[in-house]
Amino acid sequence: xxxxxxxxxxxxxxxxxxxxxxxxxxxxxxxxxxxxxxxxxxxxxxxxxxxxxxxxxxxxxxxxxxxxxxxxxxxxxxxxxxxxxxxxxxxxxxxxxxxxxxxxxxx
Amino acid sequence: xxxxxxxxxxxxxxxxxxxxxxxxxxxxxxxxxxxxxxxxxxxxxxxxxxxxxxxxxxxxxxxxxxxxxxxxxxxxxxxxxxxxxxxxxxxxxxxxxxxxxxxxxxxxxxxxxxxxxxxxxxxxxxxxxxxxxxxxxxxxxxxxxxxxxxxxxxxxxxxxxxxxxxxxxxxxxxxxxx
Numbered sequence: 001x002x003x004x005x006x007x008x009x010x011x012x013x014x015x016x017x018x019x020x021x022x023x024x025x026x027x028x029x030x031x032x033x034x035x036x037x038x039x040x041x042x043x044x045x046x047x048x049x050x051x052x053x054x055x056x057x058x059x060x061x062x063x064x065x066x067x068x069x070x071x072x073x074x075x076x077x078x079x080x081x082x083x084x085x086x087x088x089x090x091x092x093x094x095x096x097x098x099x100x101x102x103x104x105x106x107x
Numbered sequence: 108x109x110x111x112x113x114x115x116x117x118x119x120x121x122x123x124x125x126x127x128x129x130x131x132x133x134x135x136x137x138x139x140x141x142x143x144x145x146x147x148x149x150x151x152x153x154x155x156x157x158x159x160x161x162x163x164x165x166x167x168x169x170x171x172x173x174x175x176x177x178x179x180x181x182x183x184x185x186x187x188x189x190x191x192x193x194x195x196x197x198x199x200x201x202x203x204x205x206x207x208x209x210x211x212x213x214x215x216x217x218x219x220x221x222x223x224x225x226x227x228x229x230x231x232x233x234x235x236x237x238x239x240x241x242x243x244x245x246x247x248x249x250x251x252x253x254x255x256x257x258x259x260x261x262x263x264x265x266x267x268x269x270x271x272x273x274x275x276x277x278x279x280x281x282x283x284x285x
Contacts, residue, residue, distance in 0.1 A: 009114040011227045012220050014154075017121045019216035021147075023209050024128040030205040031195050036183060037137055040144045043175065044128055047151055050167075058158040059227070063241070067248045069163050073170055074260045078267040080175050084182045085274040091186055099196075 014055035021048035035090070035097045039083045046076045116157045124150040135194040141179050148172040161238040162245055 021044060028041025050069045057065030087097050094101045127150065130143030148171040155164035196202070220227075249257055 009117045010224075012224045013117060013121075014158075015220045015227075016217060017117075017125070019213055019220065020125055021128050022216075023213040024125070024132055026212070027205070027209050028132045030209070031132070031202065033193060033196050034137055034188075036179065036186075037131070037140050037194075040131055040140055040179060043144065043171075044131060044147065047148065047171070050163075051151060051154065054155050054158055054160045054163055058160065063244050063248055064252075066160055066163050066245055067253050069160075070166070070249065071253075071256060071260060073166065074264065077170060077175055078263055080178055081267050081271045082274070084178060085271040087182060088185070089274055089277055097186065097188070 011055055011059040014059075015052060018048045018051040018055070021045075021051065033098050033100075035087050035099050035102070036084070038099065039080060039087075043076060043080065046072055113157055117154070120150045120153045120157065124154070137183050137188050138180070141176065141183060144179070145172055145176045148176065159238075159241070162242040 025041045025044030025048060028044065029038050032038050032041065050072055053065040053069050053072070057063060086102075090101050091097050124147050127143040127146035131140045131147065134140045134143060148167060152164045152167040152172065155161075155167055
């Protein structure tokens, strides 16, 4: 890749950053055992997607991407609320929030 | 090809967000993970502002760096978790396979971005936008074109609020009758 590509920041750079953030979030979901840290990693992945939306919105001069960001944010906040409520109920019983306790969930 | 202020800002904020994202992954104390995640959110808000998505940057700061992170930190403090001895899942082979899977996925993403760079770079960059005008356009889109999705989000939030309260009212957690 020539030097000018590194200096002249364009859409590709934002997309590459977003891909890297998404990969780190996915590694967090796969490798960590604490449910709360796994949920933080999911938030990281959703944020990476938001970065893609905003970058496309900026570089293609189209506001639809920014509207999508709001929907992603709403769903992320909802997911965090329910996930943390589940983590609290798991913690009440086991005094720990390890992912392996989630296999005995019952309604 | 000169290094403009926005390019420099991209590298500073992008590097900061990558470093703090790695912090979320690698910190064994969940509180430090949460603080690293807050730093990632703030640097992403800076990136949005540098892309002139002013309103999205503000909402990112208020909703993510504010509300969601407060929720995470409050639940963590409720649990009183110390630094974890076994923070990562077990199994060397499984861990290697996970790394390979994520590496393959990232490689596929980067190859797709690199190969489509010509078509992507050919697109027009929006002129510098007035913050008030772009926010107004965004509002008209949310309450016009996407109004049904917007209302559905309201219903979703109501259901989530009821569900979270119902979940947290269960006596003795999720395993009460065992």
